[in-house]
Structure formats: C-alpha cells, structure tokens
Amino acid sequence: xxxxxxxxxxxxxxxxxxxxxxxxxxxxxxxxxxxxxxxxxxxxxxxxxxxxxxxxxxxxxxxxxxxxxxxxxxxxxxxxxxxxxxxxxxxxxxxxxxxxxxxxxxxxxxxxxxxxxxxxxxxxxxxxxxxxxxxxxxxxxxxxxxxxxxxxxxxxxxxxxxxxxxxxxxxxxxxxxxxxxxxxxxxxxxxxxxxxxxxxxxxxxxxxxxxxxxxxxxxxxxxxxxxxxxxxxxxxxxxxxxxxxxxxxxxxxxxxxxxxxxxxxxxxxxxxxxxxxxxxxxxxxxxxxxxxxxxxxxxxxxxxxxxxxxxxxxxxxxxxxxxxxxxxxxxxxxxxxxxxxxxxxxxxxxxxxxxxxxxxxxxxxxxxxxxxxxxxxxxxxxxxxxxxxxxxxxxxxxxxxxxxxxxxxxxxxxxxxxxxxxxxxxxxxxxxxxxxxxxxxxxxxxxxxxx
Amino acid sequence: xxxxxxxxxxxxxxxxxxxxxxxxxxxxxxxxxxxxxxxxxxxxxxxxxxxxxxxxxxxxxxxxxxxxxxxxxxxxxxxxxxxxxxxxxxxxxxxxxxxxxxxxxxxxxxxxxxxxxxxxxxxxxxxxxxxxxxxxxxxxxxxxxxxxxxxxxxxxxxxxxxxxxxxxxxxxxxxxxxxxxxxxxxxxxxxxxxxxxxxxxxxxxxxxxxxxxxxxxxxxxxxxxxxxxxxxxxxxxxxxxxxxxxxxxxxxxxxxxxxxxxxxxxxxxxxxxxxxxxxxxxxxxxxxxxxxxxxxxxxxxxxxxxxxxxxxxxxxxxxxxxxxxxxxxxxxxxxxxxxxxxxxxxxxxxxxxxxxxxxxxxxxxxxxxxxxxxxxxxxxx
Numbered sequence: 130x131x132x133x134x135x136x137x138x139x140x141x142x143x144x145x146x147x148x149x150x151x152x153x154x155x156x157x158x159x160x161x162x163x164x165x166x167x168x169x170x171x172x173x174x175x176x177x178x179x180x181x182x183x184x185x186x187x188x189x190x191x192x193x194x195x196x197x198x199x200x201x202x203x204x205x206x207x208x209x210x211x212x213x214x215x216x217x218x219x220x221x222x223x224x225x226x227x228x229x230x231x232x233x234x235x236x237x238x239x240x241x242x243x244x245x246x247x248x249x250x251x252x253x254x255x256x257x258x259x260x261x262x263x264x265x266x267x268x269x270x271x272x273x274x275x276x277x278x279x280x281x282x283x284x285x286x287x288x289x290x291x292x293x294x295x296x297x298x299x300x301x302x303x304x305x306x307x308x309x310x311x312x313x314x315x316x317x318x319x320x321x322x323x324x325x326x327x328x329x330x331x332x333x334x335x336x337x338x339x340x341x342x343x344x345x346x347x348x349x350x351x352x353x354x355x356x357x358x359x360x361x362x363x364x365x366x367x368x369x370x371x372x373x374x375x376x377x378x379x380x381x382x383x384x385x386x387x388x389x390x391x392x393x394x395x396x397x398x399x400x401x402x403x404x405x406x407x408x409x410x411x412x413x414x415x416x417x418x419x420x421x422x423x424x425x426x427x428x429x430x431x432x433x434x435x436x437x438x439x440x441x442x443x444x445x446x447x448x449x450x451x452x453x454x455x456x457x458x459x460x461x462x463x464x465x466x467x468x469x470x471x472x473x474x475x476x477x478x479x480x481x482x483x484x485x486x487x488x489x490x491x492x493x494x495x496x497x498x499x500x501x502x503x504x505x506x507x508x509x510x511x512x513x514x515x516x517x518x519x520x521x522x523x524x525x526x527x528x529x530x531x532x533x534x535x536x537x538x539x540x541x542x543x544x545x546x547x548x549x550x551x552x553x554x555x556x557x558x559x560x561x562x563x564x565x566x567x568x569x570x571x572x573x574x575x576x577x578x579x580x
Numbered sequence: 581x582x583x584x585x586x587x588x589x590x591x592x593x594x595x596x597x598x599x600x601x602x603x604x605x606x607x608x609x610x611x612x613x614x615x616x617x618x619x620x621x622x623x624x625x626x627x628x629x630x631x632x633x634x635x636x637x638x639x640x641x642x643x644x645x646x647x648x649x650x651x652x653x654x655x656x657x658x659x660x661x662x663x664x665x666x667x668x669x670x671x672x673x674x675x676x677x678x679x680x681x682x683x684x685x686x687x688x689x690x691x692x693x694x695x696x697x698x699x700x701x702x703x704x705x706x707x708x709x710x711x712x713x714x715x716x717x718x719x720x721x722x723x724x725x726x727x728x729x730x731x732x733x734x735x736x737x738x739x740x741x742x743x744x745x746x747x748x749x750x751x752x753x754x755x756x757x758x759x760x761x762x763x764x765x766x767x768x769x770x771x772x773x774x775x776x777x778x779x780x781x782x783x784x785x786x787x788x789x790x791x792x793x794x795x796x797x798x799x800x801x802x803x804x805x806x807x808x809x810x811x812x813x814x815x816x817x818x819x820x821x822x823x824x825x826x827x828x829x830x831x832x833x834x835x836x837x838x839x840x841x842x843x844x845x846x847x848x849x850x851x852x853x854x855x856x857x858x859x860x861x862x863x864x865x866x867x868x869x870x871x872x873x874x875x876x877x878x879x880x881x882x883x884x885x886x887x888x889x890x891x892x893x894x895x896x897x898x899x900x901x902x903x904x905x906x907x908x909x910x911x912x913x914x915x916x917x918x919x920x921x922x923x924x925x926x927x928x929x930x931x932x933x934x935x936x937x938x939x940x941x942x943x944x945x946x947x948x949x950x951x952x953x954x955x956x957x958x959x960x961x
Contacts, residue, residue, distance in 0.1 A: 260613040
C-alpha cells in the first residue's frame with residue numbers, strides 16, 4: 130500500500146515537472162520573438178517602410194465630458210482628412226512643412242478609444258492603441274487627471290502625447306513629461322487674464338466662495354484664481370470640493386446663501402458646470418444683493434459647448450477661453466469654414482486645440498524628417514508658429530506649454546444664433562499671462578526611453 | 581484518492597497550457613497584446629477569489645472592489661517607499677487587504693442574504709469616498725496615486741539600485757514587468773491562485789463552505805460554529821482581490837479611486853455569474869469574456885464594421901452594420917447586458933453550463949456517427 134502511494138506521488142511530481150517544462154517551452158519562443166522584435170527597431174511602433182502611419186485619439190465618449198469628447202473626435206477626423214488631402218489650417222499655418230500628402234509621405238490613419246474620464250480606463254485604451262494598434266502618437270482627452278495619467282504612460286512607453294483639453298497647471302507643471310505637449314492654456318494664465326477684468330467690473334472689495342471639482346484641474350484652478358483675487362484685495366470665504374459628475378449640486382449651493390459671500394466662483398467644467406450654474410441660478414443667487422452689491426457668478430474656464438448647455442443662465446457671466454469660433458483671423462476662419470462644411474456647426478475650443486495639436490505633431494515630424502520621438506520632440510520644443518487661430522504662439526521648451534493670447538469672454542445677452550453665445554471682452558496679450566516655467570516643480574525626464 | 585489526484589493534475593495541466601499559450605490563441609480573437617492579456621489574468625484571479633466566497637458559501641459581497649483598491653494603493657506605496665521590486669508590493673498588498681477583509685467581514689458577516697450584500701456595498705462606498713476625497717494625502721484623490729522622481733525608495737537606495745533619469749519601472753529581480761514578461765508573471769500567479777482554489781474546493785474545508793450555502797441552520801444545529809469558516813472564506817477571497825489589485829499596480833504603477841467604485845464591485849459579480857458561479861473555471865471564463873468585450877468591442881466603429889461585413893452584398897452589409905452598430909463602440913455595455921440577460925434566463929449555470937450542453941450535444945452526435953461509421957466499416961470489410 131505504501132509503495133503504491135509512493136509511486137503515485139512520484140508520478141505526480143513527474144507530472145508537475147512536465148507541466149512546468151511545458152510552460153517554459155511554450156513561453157520561450159515568445160520571449161525570443163519579442164527580443165528580436167525590439168532589437169531590429171530603434172523605437173516603438175516605427176512605421177518603417179509601411180505606406181500608412183497610425184495616430185491614436187483617446188477621447189471621453191461617456192461621462193461628464195462626453196460632449197467635448199465628441200467634438201474633439203470630429204476635429205481629429207477633420208485633421209486627418211486635411212493632412213491627407215490638404216485644406217483647412219494647412220493653408221494658413223506659418224511656418225509649415227506640411228504638404229497635404231500625409232506625414233512624411235505616409236497616409237494617416239487613426240484609431241479611437243474611450244477614456245470614460247477615468248485614469249484607469251484611459252490608460253487601458255492608450256495601452257491598447259500602443260501595443261495592439263501600433264500608434265506613433267496619442268492625442269485627446271478632456272480632463273487633466275486623465276491627461277496626466279496618459280502622459281505618464283506615454284513617457285514610459287516612448288510614444289508622444291499631444292494633450293487635448295487640459296487646463297490644470299500640473300500638466301505642464303509638476304507632472305510635466307518630455308513626451309507630453311500642451312497647446313491649451315492653463316489655470317495660471319486664466320487667473321492672470323481674468324484679474325484686471327474682475328477688478329474693473331467688480332471692484333476690489335468682494336467676498337468669494339469657491340465650488341471646485343475635486344481633482345487636479347479643480348485644485349490648481351482654485352489656487353490660481355484665489356491667488357489672483359486675493360491680490361486684488363478680495364476675501365475668500367470658503368472653498369468647497371465637489372465630486373466630478375455629481376449631477377445634483379443643491380446641497381453645495383444652499384450654504385452659499387447664508388455665507389455672506391457676494392461672488393461665486395465655479396471651478397467646474399462640462400456637464401458639471403452646466404448643472405451647477407443652472408442650479409445656482411434656480412436658487413436665485415443672481416437676483417440677490419449681498420453686502421449692498423449685486424451677487425455675481427464667475428466661471429473661470431468657459432466653452433461654447435457649455436454655454437449651449439446652460440442656455441439663458443450663461444448670459445452676462447465672465448470667464449476665459451482658449452479660442453472662439455467668432456475670431457476673425459485667417460486660421461480661425463479657414464478652420465471654422467472647413468469644420469462647418471463637414472459637420473454643419475462651428476467647432477468648440479476643445480475641437481480647435483485637438484485639431485491644432487494633430488497638425489503640430491505632423492508638422493514636427495516633417496521638420497525632423499523622421500518619426501523617431503526624440504527628434505520630433507526637439508522639433509516641437511521652442512517651435513514658434515502663427516496662423517492657427519491664437520496669433521503668434523510658442524511651444525516653450527522648458528515645460529512644453531504653448532504661450533499665446535488668452536480670451537476673456539462673457540455670455541452674450543442677445544445672441545444672434547444658437548452658436549453665437551460668447552462675446553469677447555478682451556484679448557489678453559501673451560506678455561500679460563506669461564509666467565516663468567520654474568515656478569512649478571517637476572522634471573521633464575529623458576528624451577530616450579527604452580521601449 | 582488516486583483518481584482525485586489524477587484529475588487535479590489533469591485539470592492543472594490543461595489550465596497551465598491554456599494560460600501560458602494565451603499569446604497564441606489570443607491572436608485568433610485579436611486579443612494578443614500584453615495589456616489585455618494581463619487584464620485577463622488579473623481579473624481571472626479576482627473572480628476566482630470572489631468565487632470562493634460567493635460560489636461556495638453563497639454570500640454575495642457587493643464590495644469586493646474595496647480590496648482590489650486597497651491592494652493597488654498598498655502596492656503603489658510600496659513602490660514609492662521601498663523598492664521597485666514587485667515582491668514586497670504584492671505581499672503587502674495581499675496582507676493589507678486581508679486586514680481590511682477581516683474588519684469588514686467581522687462586521688458584515690453578522691447578517692446574511694441581502695443584508696450582508698447591502699452592508700458590504702455600504703462599506704465599499706465608504707472606502708471609495710474615503711479614497712476619493714477624504715484621504716487625498718494618501719490616495720491623491722481623483723488624479724490617482726502615481727510614482728514620482730522624488731520618491732525615497734529606501735530599500736532600492738540601500739541596495740544601491742541605480743537611479744534612472746526617467747521614472748523607474750517595476751521589476752521582478754531585474755525582469756521588467758511591462759509587456760509580455762508582465763503577463764507571464766501574472767499568469768504564474770494566476771496558476772498558483774487557481775491551484776489553491778482547486779485545493780479549497782476539494783477539501784473538507786470547502787465542503788463545509790458548501791454546507792453553509794445549502795443549509796447554514798442545520799449546520800449550526802449539528803454543533804458547527806459557522807462564523808470562523810465564513811470569516812476565513814471572506815478573508816481569503818479578499819486577499820485574492822488584494823493580490824489582483826497589487827498585480828494591477830505591478831503592471832501599471834498607478835492606483836485610482838475608481839477601482840473601488842461600486843461598478844467595479846458589480847463587475848466581478850457579473851463575471852462570476854456570467855461564467856458560472858460555484859464552478860472552478862466559470863469565473864475565469866466570465867472575466868475573460870467581460871474584459872474582451874470592454875477592450876475589443878468598445879473600440880469597434882462603423883468603418884471597421886463595414887470591413888467585417890464586407891463579404892456580403894452591399895445592401896445586406898448596410899443592414900448588418902445598422903443592426904450591430906448600437907452594440908459596439910460606446911454601446912458595448914448594451915451588448916454585455918443582452919448577453920448577461922440571455923445567460924441568466926437560459927443558462928442559470930453560466931457560460932460553463934452552455935459549454936457543457938454543447939459538448940454533450942456534440943458527444944451525442946459524434947458518438948452516434950462513430951458507431952454508425954464503425955458499423956458500415958465492419959460491413960464493407
């Protein structure tokens with residue numbers, strides 16, 4: 130009996146050994162294959178001699194920022210069309226190396242993904258694009274949390290990330306990366322642009338109450354606006370953090386009525402801003418008089434899509450924006466015309482920044498003459514250009530932030546059409562919003578990454 | 581005795597072969613890229629652990645994502661504080677979620693049935709809000725906990741690991757944990773986890789857990805104290821979740837609060853029921869199906885659908901694209917919902933029951949045919 134048991138034990142061991150051996154044998158070829166694959170190429174997803182090159186567009190298709198995401202995707206598709214066939218801002222961009230025959234003679238294709246405005250999901254779909262679809266560049270996103278998460282991933286993977294709509298100081302501040310580039314402006318610039326206008330319109334003796342989206346963008350915007358307003362002499366009564374996608378803000382708005390504040394600053398974006406603004410107006414905040422002054426609401430970051438969602442409530446409210454379709458320069462006109470022809474409505478600022486980012490990446494590849502990321506990065510760093518809707522613009526080499534004019538806007542009292550919702554109060558020149566790159570900590574990291 | 585050893589072995593052998601050959605069969609279904617394969621392995625592990633609680637004892641926990649999150653956060657903190665080697669991360673991630681599971685289990689297991697589910701859900705939501713806003717210094721809130729260049733990494737510093745000028749990447753004694761090597765690491769842990777679960781299923785301990793499911797009152801009357809069994813099962817399954825969570829951090833060193841949201845807890849319930857609760861392989865199948873849908877179907881768009889159906893005549897192609905379009909892209913949840921309904925209504929035992937039915941059917945047909953062939957052969961010769 131004992132003997133038999135021994136035998137069965139032995140066979141079990143044998144089996145285990147055999148299974149382990151099978152495992153190793155099965156996995157071995159893949160290790161070698163992968164090694165061979167990595168050795169033959171200089172960088173990840175080199176299109177080599179292929180006739181096409183793939184870009185990855187990672188946008189929120191669900192969640193609080195889905196409207197922006199949908200518009201970004203439209204802009205990306207248009208940018209790909211223009212890169213392949215010419216047209217749009219290709220005609221107005223200066224200096225431009227783009228020929229309208231794809232990038233470096235390769236036809237541009239694209240894949241899309243849904244970030245769900247969640248870091249995990251966004252990184253998941255970015256990884257799919259990089260590992261499965263073989264993209265050379267990732268763009269898009271409508272949340273700074275997502276942008277920072279994806280930017281970090283792109284640095285590790287060695288794929289360039291052209292950020293879409295992200296307004297947090299951290300994206301090109303403490304979380305800046307060598308492989309990440311931002312065309313959009315940031316909270317710091319919003320504060321600098323808004324300050325003088327607020328002083329003119331509301332004076333220096335105000336009490337502000339902040340409602341803030343509880344993530345990196347909200348935090349830095351609150352910080353920057355607080356800094357600006359307190360420099361004017363305003364007092365900050367209270368700052369309250371609200372979860373992203375909260376839907377119902379009434380529990381946050383009722384305390385404002387008795388707080389003694391006479392200005393409400395909504396650090397919200399997308400559907401959150403539409404809901405919180407609408408509810409604030411419903412609660413009668415704008416009809417109130419506090420401390421002998423009219424109660425005011427400020428939405429520091431504004432977009433036409435949000436204005437459309439908020440309807441009449443947006444009238445007379447101040448904010449800043451990166452770009453507006455009503456601008457009269459050649460680049461804006463060309464873009465609005467092409468976009469309108471394709472989709473029947475004017476583009477949003479999110480669409481504009483994504484479109485420009487795609488073109489800038491393509492142009493940098495043409496300038497560098499290669500898709501090799503370190504060379505493309507060097508072409509983008511310090512690149513000065515014009516004719517893309519924001520006047521003369523520079524990609525600062527130290528932090529990969531674009532420096533350009535900022536628009537202060539107000540919700541129009543008498544809109545001429547359903548899209549004509551914002552009037553431009555002031556075009557704040559670059560010099561007034563510029564800041565030194567080293568006021569934020571953080572490190573860009575290396576050009577070369579092992580793929 | 582001998583037979584059971586043998587069957588264990590065969591199951592393990594088949595399982596190991598299937599798991600390690602995933603990069604090969606994954607090609608057929610378009611899933612052969614490291615990130616998705618890693619997810620397959622990690623969520624399979626998560627579902628196996630959940631199944632030890634739900635499948636064996638019948639206690640439906642609606643808060644298992646908490647342990648996933650705890651595992652992730654602990655692992656990332658280990659990377660930040662001690663070492664980029666994954667060993668301390670996964671060990672402490674598992675232990676820490678065990679501690680959480682003990683506390684939550686101790687409180688929740690005072691009730692059973694729907695009340696237990698509600699309690700676990702409440703705890704999970706609490707943990708989520710804590711991670712999301714209250715404990716921001718520890719969890720970095722919505723942005724998620726990430727590595728940074730300034731992290732101390734005491735152990736690495738102690739052993740003189742060279743500091744790279746970029747962010748360091750996770751490794752297992754030098755073996756990088758991204759790409760395919762990361763997948764094989766997860767796969768080996770999945771295999772170990774599966775073996776442990778197999779042992780539990782076929783042990784007297786597992787039998788007692790099943791007895792709790794079938795009639796806890798009767799068990800109590802016979803003199804068994806069921807609480808320790810329940811609590812240990814809850815802890816084991818929580819530690820599986822913690823291990824899965826720390827593996828998520830290993831393959832991608834970032835932890836976000838949304839990992840703990842109730843939707844994530846619901847997902848593992850779906851996986852287990854979809855695959856077949858209480859079966860060994862079922863939850864793994866469920867995990868693979870759901871992750872496959874999430875990653876592949878959600879990325880399809882109209883143009884790709886047209887190319888899939890391009891073998892048909894033009895008008896048929898258009899009709900098929902029109903019908904399938906709402907179910908792919910951002911509509912993949914709809915597809916999953918329909919599939920889930922079909923499975924629950926027609927195959928209460930999950931996909932595994934369906935597979936069993938199909939193989940039975942084939943066996944019947946083939947068996948019938950082969951005897952017929954044999955007979956005809958016999959005749960001709």
